[in-house]
Amino acid sequence: MLCAICRRDARGFGFAPHLIRVAAPTVKLCSMRCMDIAARLKGMINPNKHEAAALDAASQAGGVYVELLSRTDLTTWSEQEWGRLVDVIVTEYQDTLRRAYADDPPI
Ligand SMILES: [Zn+2]
Incomplete structure (x- = not known):
């Protein structure tokens, strides 16, 4: 859960x-x-504005990672590369959401 x-x-x-x-x-x-x-x-x-912004930030962070790999064919990725992409996306989402709530707590 x-x-x-x-x-x-x-x-x-x-x-x-x-x-x-x-x-x-x-x-x-x-x-x-x-x-x-x-x-x-x-x-x-x-979903609220902070969650939408966190999703956008996570999407961009994932895109940066893919660009760094310079390979968009997922079948060529190692398990570590795939795991790192997931980690980059999830971490960016959570960090962005926590920063947003710290700066603009819900009423
Ligand atoms: Zn929690």
Whole structure:
């Protein structure tokens, strides 16, 4: 199960909006930090401007990595090269999202 905020492994934290009479699904979370964000969003985990920006940043970081490899045929990639692409994309997404929430926390 992944954290509803940052998509890392959920670690025993959660938020149940029905307990505050908000019709939204219960979510699993990774940390107090992400639980605080989910509580401020009242469990409404819909894509927002920060998530869209994080996806754009992750896409660009992945593109830079592919350009560095200078090979777009994925069948020629090693397992390490593929794993590094995934790591670049996921790390950029998570870092961008965390920076965005640090600068512009949800109300
Ligand atoms: Zn999280």
